[in-house]
Amino acid sequence: MGISVSEIITGGSGRCVDRRVYVDPEIYQLERERIFRRTWQYVGHEHQVSEPGAYLSATIAGEPVVICRGEDGRLRGFYNTCSHRGAILTEAERGRCGGRFRCMYHGWTYDLEGRLIGVPHVEAYGASFRREAYHLVPIRVETLAGMIFAALDPVVNSLEEFLGDAAPYLRKYGSNTEVIGRLRYLYSGNWKLWHENFADNYHPEFVHKLVRDMYVGYEAQGTNHQLDPGHGLLIWPAIRPHFERYQAGLQQASGLEIDLSRNANWDFSPFVGQPAQEELVLTLFPNFDFASFYGASIELRVVQPLAVDRTRVDLYVLGRKDDSPEIRRWRLERSASWLASHGKVAADDLEALHRCQKGLTAQVGRQVDINRGHKPGKVGEARDEYSIRSFYAAWRQYMK
Ligand code: FES
8 A cells, every 4th residue: 555645744754855855746735735825924015015006916826916005004814806707906026006906807906905996887786785895805915024925824833933944034124125037047956956056065076067166165154044934044145256277177178268357247346355155055834045145246046836847936136225336237147147047056956856756756765865964953064964854844844
């Protein structure tokens, strides 16, 4: 008799993961219901909906939602579906609704608090028609450091409790930021592979030649943290890159004369003289990743599962609100250069994830190993896997 889904979910030592969690469609459906419907999901930044009537739309656990700023200044969220016959109220990712959402199908209209305020030819519904029975269905919305999170489950813990040990880091490094650009890419692999990869500092010296050359020895520095409940942190001192080593490597491989100093986004010169920050990668359960490198590249990523073996990564490039135009341009160019699907670092990672997904379809009875790091407590060296074990501890809790 085969092993049941519940045995897969609860089995293992906490230091290994059953391979079927990456390839089994039944487990994927359970993840949608038990994790994505019950966790806080990043949906945007406050500056994107700063005026009454401004809204943004998103998808959580496959369901459409809309977040809008009310006349009273409050952010509210609703399922993005008309109460009449179900049409989506807006398909735009962002916009201004002019104080009301009007469904395009039969013209039902809702105010910014989700109340049904207009029904064309309402008399046909009879005297017993009650508008309040048709108000939009609300969802939870909270913010931290200007970032907006939404939750479908009305009884989830507060955002602060959900973020737990990760909240101070997100507040410290994410405050005073705004979204200045976006990249999006798809890959043929399970959503957890990306999130794990982001918490993994064991692979860069093998996968990313760029990182190995430019940040010599960095992987042996820093620490890997379990942040309860389910989050992780990689943090290490700011390291100034060795451009000359990477340039020499490129020349050797290509046989071409290369002068990286002529490419402005290779250097951190716009930030020279500013206090260097630690470099950190914050992985928030279940699918939100935040990174700040040298205080120069600030990015967040939302991993959107599309199928058990199909995933979209929405990468948002952040800037500081008081950035000069030159700094802003530098941030955008650098992110496009390094992190687009054709970029240097992202292309390496995506290749690794493709290979993992292919390999994991071999159900050889072995488990995926996340065993690195045996110091007691919640902190190990940067190449350890405290962050990944933290994720799977929460994953098991939600999935049970
Ligand atoms: Fe929206 Fe009919 S579906 S008004």
